[in-house]
Amino acid sequence: MASPRRLVVPLTLGALLLSAAPASATLERARAAQARGELRTAQIELRNAVRAEPSSAPLRAALAQASLDVGEADAAEREIRTALEAGFDPVAGTSLLLRTYLARGRHNELLRDFPEPAADAAAPVAARILAARSMAQLALGQRDDARRSALDAVRRSPEAADAHLAASIVALAAGDLAAAEAALDRALEAEPNSAEALLRKAALQLARGEVRVAADTAGRVIAANPGHVPARMRRAEALLMLGDDAGARADVDAALRTAPGSAAAVYLRAVLASRAGNWREADEDLQRLGSVATNIPGALLLQARTKRALGQAAQAEDAARRYVARNPTDARGGQLLALMEMEGGRPDAAAGTLTRLVSRGVSSAPILDLLGRAHIAARRPREALEALNRAAALAPDDAGILSRLAAVRLMVGDATGMASAAAEAARVAPGTPGARELLAIHALSFGDVAGAEAELAKLEPAARNGEMARVLEGMIHTLRLDVPRAQATFQAILAANGESVQARMGLARLAAASGDHATADRLWGEVLARDPGNAEATRRLALSAIGDGPRAASARTTLEAAQAAHPADQNLALALSGALLRSGDAARAAAVLDTTPLRAARRGPAIPLALAEARAAAGQWAEAENASRLALAEATDLAAPRRQLALILAQRGDQRGAEALIEEGLRARPNDPELLGTLVVLAGRKDGVDAALATADRLADRPGTRPGSATLRGDVLMNARRFEEAARAFAAAYARDASLTLALRQATAWNAAGRNREASAALSAWLEREPTSAPALLALAQLELAAGRLAEAERHLGEALAGSPADVSALNNLAWLVQQRGDPASLARAAGMAELAYYLSPTAEVADTLGWIRLRSGRAAEAVPLLRQAVAASATRGAPDRAMSYRLAAALRETGARDDAVRVLEPAIAGPAAFPERADAERMLAELRAGR
Incomplete structure (x- = not known):
C-alpha cells in the first residue's frame, strides 16, 4: 500500500515534473521557468513536451497543474482528464480535477459528477471527493451538508491534507476560529508544504495581528513556487501592513508577470499608488479592474478615495455610497461618505x-x-x-x-x-x-x-494674528468703548478676509451703538448672506423690521432677500414672518411660511405654529386650525401646539372639542402648567371670571396636578386686576407648597396692589430658604429701588451679582445706583459694570445708563451716541422715553449742540406726563431758549 504522504495531491509544478517522462531540454526549461516564478513560460514548455509525447500521463498532469496555476482552469480540466484516461494516479488526478471544478465555480456540476462515495470506496479518493463536495456545498449555502462531508472526509482518510483543509474552511465559515486553526494545523502536519494550507494559516495570523509571521508563512510558499500568485498577494498584503511598500511592490510586480490579468494584483498596485500619492495611476488601475472591482473587498473604498483626491466628487461619493451599502458597519466607508457629504454642503x-x-x-x-x-x-x-x-x-x-x-x-x-x-x-x-x-x-x-488679554497672550504668534484672535481684540476694544480702535481692528480683518462674518458683526454692533442703524442693518444683511443661520443677525434685523418707516422697510427687504436665498431655512422664515405679523401684514406673514421648501424641510412644530398664528390674525380660522393640527402632529408631547389648537377650536365654537383636546394632553402630563392654564382660560372665555376661578379650584383639587395648578387661582385674579385677592391666593398656595415661582407671583401681586412692604416680605421669606436666589434678590432690589430704599437695593443687587456675575439687569441697576454718588471712584466703578452690561446686551436702558455715566464723567462726546441709541430704541416701543430724552438733551447741550438739545427736549415735556426729571428738563429747556 502506498505511504500516506504519497496520497497528498502535489500542489507545485515541480513535484509533477519529477514524475514526468525522462528529462529533456523542454522539461528542464519548464522546471527552470517554474523556479523563477515564470509560470506562463513553464506552461508553454510543457505544452511543447506534451506535443512531443502526447501519451505521457505525467506530462499531461503537469500541464494541467501549470494551466491551473496561471488561471486557465478549463484547459487544466481537459489535460487532467486526458491524464487520468492515460492511467495517471487516480488520487492525485482526481484531486486536481476536483480543483478545476471549484476554480471554475461549477459547484452543482461537481456534486452531480462526483456523488458521495460508497462506503467501500477507496479511502484516499473518497476523502478527496468528500472534501471537494464539502467546498461545493459550502459555496451553495448548504452548511450542514458541507460540515458532514468534511467530517466524513477526515474519518475516511485522517492523513489527507485536503480533508483537514475542508474541515478548517467549514469551521471558519461557522465562526469557530479555534477549530478552524486546529484543522489547519493537522493539514500542515499531513503536508507541511501545502500552499493552500500555508496561505490559510497566514490569513489567520494576519487576523490575529501577527503580520510579520504571516509574511514569513506566505514566504514559504513563494520559496517553493516563486510564481505562486496568491502567495505573492498574501505577502504583499502583510508587507503593506508593515509599511514595507517597496517589498509589497516587488511581490505585486512578480504576480503580474505571472498573471497580468490578476485582479487582486492590479488592486494592490492601485493601493500602492494611492499610498504614494499617485492618484492618477491608482485611478487607471481601478479602471482596468472594471466591474470586477465590486467583487474585491475595499476596491470601492479605494475608488472613492481616489476620485475624491482627483476632485471628481460625484464619482467619489457614488463609490463611497455603494461601499457603505455593502459594508454598513465599516467605519472607514461611513466616515468617508459623511466627510464628502459635509464637503458638498449637506x-x-x-x-x-x-x-x-x-x-x-x-x-x-x-x-x-x-x-x-x-x-x-x-x-x-x-x-x-x-x-x-x-x-x-x-x-x-x-x-x-x-x-x-x-x-x-x-x-x-x-x-x-x-x-x-x-x-x-x-x-x-x-x-x-x-x-x-x-x-x-x-x-x-x-x-x-x-x-481675556492674558489668554490671547498665550497664543503662538501665528494664531495671535489669526482671524478669531483679532476678532477678540476688536471685542476688547468694544468693551472698553474704544470705538476708533475697535473699528480699525474689524476693518483690518475684513481687508485680510473679505468674507469674515465676525468682523462684520463687530462693525454692525459698533454702528448700532453709534446710532448709525442704516449701516448696522446693511452689515447684518451681509452677515446673513454669508451665514444664514446667524441668530444675532436674524434677531437684530427682525427687530428693525417691525413697524413703519424707511428703516423697517429696509430691514424687511434685507430679511426677504436672505430668506429668498435660503427658502428652507426655518429661522429666517420665522423671523421674517414674525416681523410682518407684528407690522400688521398677516397675509404676507402666512405666505412666507406656507411654501414648498419649508414643508419639505420641516422639523418640529415651529413653522406650523407660526403659520397658525398668522392665519388666525388674518381671520382665517379654518386654515389656522389645519396648521395647528399639523403642529400637534409634529410634536404630540408638547403643550404649545395643543394649547394653540384648543384655543382655535374654542374660537370656532367647539368648546367641547377644545376641552377634550387639553384633557387628552393632561392624561400624559397631569401637572403641566400650560395645559392646566389653558383649561382655565377656556372656562373664563366661555363663562367669565367666576367660571375660571371654579375651574382653577377644581383642577387644584385634582390628584397629581401640583405644582402645576398652584398658581391657577392667583393668575385668574391677576388677569381680572383683583390684585390683593390674587396676592392672598398666591400666599395660600405658597403656604401649602413654597416655591420661587409662588414667591415671585405673590410679590408681583402685592406690588400691583400698592403694597410694597408685603411684596418685599414675600421675597424675603423665600430668601430665608434660598439666600442666594438671584431672581428673588433682583426682584427684591427692584421693589427697594421703587420705594427709595437704596442702600438695601444696592446690597441685594451685589448679592445677586455674586451668584450671577453676567446678569445684565443687576449690572445695569447697580451701576445706576452707584453712579448717583457722583464721586470719581463711584463713577469709575459704575462705568465698569455698565460697560459689561452694554457689551452683554446693548438695550435702551443699558445704553442710557452707560451714556449718563459717560456724561457725568466729563465724556459728553462719548455719551451722545449711547444716549441717542437709548432714545431711538425706546421709541420702537411707542413714544421716546422722556427721561432718556432729557439725558440726551443734557449731553447735546454739553457738546454745544444746543439746537439739537431743544428739538429733543420739546416733545419730552409736551403734555402733562410726569417723569422724575421733568422739573430739570423744563428748566434746561428754558435756559436753552434764553441762550444760556
Whole structure:
C-alpha cells in the first residue's frame, strides 16, 4: 500500500515534473521557468513536451497543474482528464480535477459528477471527493451538508491534507476560529508544504495581528513556487501592513508577470499608488479592474478615495455610497461618505450617515467627533453636544475634540461647561488656538478684559494674528468703548478676509451703538448672506423690521432677500414672518411660511405654529386650525401646539372639542402648567371670571396636578386686576407648597396692589430658604429701588451679582445706583459694570445708563451716541422715553449742540406726563431758549 504522504495531491509544478517522462531540454526549461516564478513560460514548455509525447500521463498532469496555476482552469480540466484516461494516479488526478471544478465555480456540476462515495470506496479518493463536495456545498449555502462531508472526509482518510483543509474552511465559515486553526494545523502536519494550507494559516495570523509571521508563512510558499500568485498577494498584503511598500511592490510586480490579468494584483498596485500619492495611476488601475472591482473587498473604498483626491466628487461619493451599502458597519466607508457629504454642503445627510453607523454599534471618537461637527453645521447644537460629549469620553486627551466641545457648550449657553472643556483642551495641548480663544470669550463674558488679554497672550504668534484672535481684540476694544480702535481692528480683518462674518458683526454692533442703524442693518444683511443661520443677525434685523418707516422697510427687504436665498431655512422664515405679523401684514406673514421648501424641510412644530398664528390674525380660522393640527402632529408631547389648537377650536365654537383636546394632553402630563392654564382660560372665555376661578379650584383639587395648578387661582385674579385677592391666593398656595415661582407671583401681586412692604416680605421669606436666589434678590432690589430704599437695593443687587456675575439687569441697576454718588471712584466703578452690561446686551436702558455715566464723567462726546441709541430704541416701543430724552438733551447741550438739545427736549415735556426729571428738563429747556 502506498505511504500516506504519497496520497497528498502535489500542489507545485515541480513535484509533477519529477514524475514526468525522462528529462529533456523542454522539461528542464519548464522546471527552470517554474523556479523563477515564470509560470506562463513553464506552461508553454510543457505544452511543447506534451506535443512531443502526447501519451505521457505525467506530462499531461503537469500541464494541467501549470494551466491551473496561471488561471486557465478549463484547459487544466481537459489535460487532467486526458491524464487520468492515460492511467495517471487516480488520487492525485482526481484531486486536481476536483480543483478545476471549484476554480471554475461549477459547484452543482461537481456534486452531480462526483456523488458521495460508497462506503467501500477507496479511502484516499473518497476523502478527496468528500472534501471537494464539502467546498461545493459550502459555496451553495448548504452548511450542514458541507460540515458532514468534511467530517466524513477526515474519518475516511485522517492523513489527507485536503480533508483537514475542508474541515478548517467549514469551521471558519461557522465562526469557530479555534477549530478552524486546529484543522489547519493537522493539514500542515499531513503536508507541511501545502500552499493552500500555508496561505490559510497566514490569513489567520494576519487576523490575529501577527503580520510579520504571516509574511514569513506566505514566504514559504513563494520559496517553493516563486510564481505562486496568491502567495505573492498574501505577502504583499502583510508587507503593506508593515509599511514595507517597496517589498509589497516587488511581490505585486512578480504576480503580474505571472498573471497580468490578476485582479487582486492590479488592486494592490492601485493601493500602492494611492499610498504614494499617485492618484492618477491608482485611478487607471481601478479602471482596468472594471466591474470586477465590486467583487474585491475595499476596491470601492479605494475608488472613492481616489476620485475624491482627483476632485471628481460625484464619482467619489457614488463609490463611497455603494461601499457603505455593502459594508454598513465599516467605519472607514461611513466616515468617508459623511466627510464628502459635509464637503458638498449637506451636513444633514452626513449626520444621517454617521447616526446610522453609530446605531449599528460602530462608534469611536473620530466618528462621534465628525457627527458633532455635522450637527453643528446643520445648526443642531443640542445634538452636537451629545455627540461631542461621547467623543470626549472616548478620547479625553484629544485637544481638538475638547475645543469643539467647548465651542458647542457655548452655543447652548453653558458658559461654565465651555470654560471647563476649553481649560482641559489648553491643559492637554497648551498651544491649542480654539481653546485659548474660547477661554478669552469666557473671560469677556464676565467683563474680565485682563483675563481675556492674558489668554490671547498665550497664543503662538501665528494664531495671535489669526482671524478669531483679532476678532477678540476688536471685542476688547468694544468693551472698553474704544470705538476708533475697535473699528480699525474689524476693518483690518475684513481687508485680510473679505468674507469674515465676525468682523462684520463687530462693525454692525459698533454702528448700532453709534446710532448709525442704516449701516448696522446693511452689515447684518451681509452677515446673513454669508451665514444664514446667524441668530444675532436674524434677531437684530427682525427687530428693525417691525413697524413703519424707511428703516423697517429696509430691514424687511434685507430679511426677504436672505430668506429668498435660503427658502428652507426655518429661522429666517420665522423671523421674517414674525416681523410682518407684528407690522400688521398677516397675509404676507402666512405666505412666507406656507411654501414648498419649508414643508419639505420641516422639523418640529415651529413653522406650523407660526403659520397658525398668522392665519388666525388674518381671520382665517379654518386654515389656522389645519396648521395647528399639523403642529400637534409634529410634536404630540408638547403643550404649545395643543394649547394653540384648543384655543382655535374654542374660537370656532367647539368648546367641547377644545376641552377634550387639553384633557387628552393632561392624561400624559397631569401637572403641566400650560395645559392646566389653558383649561382655565377656556372656562373664563366661555363663562367669565367666576367660571375660571371654579375651574382653577377644581383642577387644584385634582390628584397629581401640583405644582402645576398652584398658581391657577392667583393668575385668574391677576388677569381680572383683583390684585390683593390674587396676592392672598398666591400666599395660600405658597403656604401649602413654597416655591420661587409662588414667591415671585405673590410679590408681583402685592406690588400691583400698592403694597410694597408685603411684596418685599414675600421675597424675603423665600430668601430665608434660598439666600442666594438671584431672581428673588433682583426682584427684591427692584421693589427697594421703587420705594427709595437704596442702600438695601444696592446690597441685594451685589448679592445677586455674586451668584450671577453676567446678569445684565443687576449690572445695569447697580451701576445706576452707584453712579448717583457722583464721586470719581463711584463713577469709575459704575462705568465698569455698565460697560459689561452694554457689551452683554446693548438695550435702551443699558445704553442710557452707560451714556449718563459717560456724561457725568466729563465724556459728553462719548455719551451722545449711547444716549441717542437709548432714545431711538425706546421709541420702537411707542413714544421716546422722556427721561432718556432729557439725558440726551443734557449731553447735546454739553457738546454745544444746543439746537439739537431743544428739538429733543420739546416733545419730552409736551403734555402733562410726569417723569422724575421733568422739573430739570423744563428748566434746561428754558435756559436753552434764553441762550444760556
